[in-house]
Amino acid sequence: MPSVTDRYDPLDAQVLNDPYPVLAELRASEPVFWHQGMASWALTRYADCVRVLRDHDTFARDPRRTGGTVPEPSLSVQTLDPPQQSRIRSLFMAALRAQDLDGIEARARRLVRARLDALVGAGPFDMVSEIAVPLSVAVVADLLGVEPPPYTEFAAVSDAIMRSMDGGLDPSLVEPGRIARQRLSDLVDSWFTAAPRPGLLAQVRAAEPGVDALARLYVKNTARVMFQGGYSTMAAAVGNAVAVLLARPQALEEMRDPALLATGVDELVRFDGPVQGTTRVTVRSCRIGGVEIGPGQKVVPLFAAANRDPDAFHGADALVLDRSPNRHLGYGWSPHSCIGTTVAQAGLRALVTVLAEHPARLVAAGEGLRRRTATMRAFATLPALLLL
Ligand code: HEM
Numbered sequence: 001m002p003s004v005t006d007r008y009d010p011l012d013a014q015v016l017n018d019p020y021p022v023l024a025e026l027r028a029s030e031p032v033f034w035h036q037g038m039a040s041w042a043l044t045r046y047a048d049c050v051r052v053l054r055d056h057d058t059f060a061r062d063p064r065r066t067g068g069t070v071p072e073p074s075l076s077v078q079t080l081d082p083p084q085q086s087r088i089r090s091l092f093m094a095a096l097r098a099q100d101l102d103g104i105e106a107r108a109r110r111l112v113r114a115r116l117d118a119l120v121g122a123g124p125f126d127m128v129s130e131i132a133v134p135l136s137v138a139v140v141a142d143l144l145g146v147e148p149p150p151y152t153e154f155a156a157v158s159d160a161i162m163r164s165m166d167g168g169l170d171p172s173l174v175e176p177g178r179i180a181r182q183r184l185s186d187l188v189d190s191w192f193t194a195a196p197r198p199g200l201l202a203q204v205r206a207a208e209p210g211v212d213a214l215a216r217l218y219v220k221n222t223a224r225v226m227f228q229g230g231y232s233t234m235a236a237a238v239g240n241a242v243a244v245l246l247a248r249p250q251a252l253e254e255m256r257d258p259a260l261l262a263t264g265v266d267e268l269v270r271f272d273g274p275v276q277g278t279t280r281v282t283v284r285s286c287r288i289g290g291v292e293i294g295p296g297q298k299v300v301p302l303f304a305a306a307n308r309d310p311d312a313f314h315g316a317d318a319l320v321l322d323r324s325p326n327r328h329l330g331y332g333w334s335p336h337s338c339i340g341t342t343v344a345q346a347g348l349r350a351l352v353t354v355l356a357e358h359p360a361r362l363v364a365a366g367e368g369l370r371r372r373t374a375t376m377r378a379f380a381t382l383p384a385l386l387l388l
Helices: 013-017 020-029 046-054 084-097 101-119 127-144 151-164 171-193 200-210 213-246 249-254 258-272 341-357
Strands: 032-035 040-043 280-282 286-288 291-293 298-301 361-364 379-381 383-387
Touching: 040 046, 046 286, 046 298, 084 200, 084 213, 101 127, 101 341, 127 151, 127 200, 127 213, 127 341, 127 379, 151 171, 151 213, 171 200, 171 213, 200 213, 213 249, 213 258, 213 341, 213 361, 213 379, 249 258, 249 341, 258 341
Parallel strands: 040 298
Antiparallel strands: 032 040, 280 298, 286 291, 361 383
């Protein structure tokens, strides 16, 4: 029988369906292991993952620090490292803090409520296309202060970009990905030439005279990452959260309590969040969990495994709505942690509030279909029904 490390395939149907048993086995048997398919050292313990995410001197995000290259359109807050990254990150964080998150949450609630109202009595529908996609596009567009692009069209562009990340395995995905990236760039360019509307982008643009041409490129690229990355991660999080709540109607009922709503939306991201892991590259030799790792090696902290580590979370495999503190890695950690955390939390609160309060009861209408993607855990479709 091959060892668990050899058996671990993130794209295996069983793993896509429920990755947690195999991740637990890996954490118990070989918490730091070489994964041939990912050509990386994979980490499953919370403490090891946090250490890598914190120590950006040793573990680089920016491929140029380890002899790699980054195409210009990809230079953003996500690919740069401190200290270069810090200025752009602060600019976006400050602009986000200045936005009216209560207003964004209230508008998100109205959108979910209107869509659910329209779906009552309409038979089975897909939660991904009917709720997760529109809610996520609307929330990020509202935050940035831009006109939301047509939902279905934008979802297709974003999907083509996501799928092209597997282009090494299937070259036919590369060209559609390139076309989609160009369309997204054109959309973002149009925001920077149009008259500013109130929102995060206007705030960032107002600060622009103070930044040089290279920084302006970083700003535009970061706006693109916020829109497309924020949308796709949020849509995946919404699908995962809904599936968890469909299986636990009692939890949805309990989240009518505002205190449980606040902690509960965070627990949903710990329990079954969308981002399964991330990659860093070692700048120098180091030891992790007793394993010697040379320079220039890829290291993959597996958030999904860390978030179920019993050494970090009591009752790690249970959904504990009032878990506090809850220092999970669902939004990452340290200099590359999620910039959009507070807006994602607002969007998830809006979703759960409306689902819990709606006069019709949401029930599953068949099995959901998982996307065949390793880094992002998401549903392609999630059939549901509203019963009065
Ligand atoms: C529930 C929804 C979301 C989850 C679970 C999530 C999760 C994450 C995670 C895990 C990272 C770190 C990845 C790494 O270290 O490689 C990240 C980064 C990021 N997220 Fe989110 N995200 C969500 C929603 C959003 C939204 C709505 C936005 C924007 C409006 C956003 C913007 C960003 C940006 C810009 C980064 C890159 C930060 C950096 O590298 O400095 N995210 N997110």
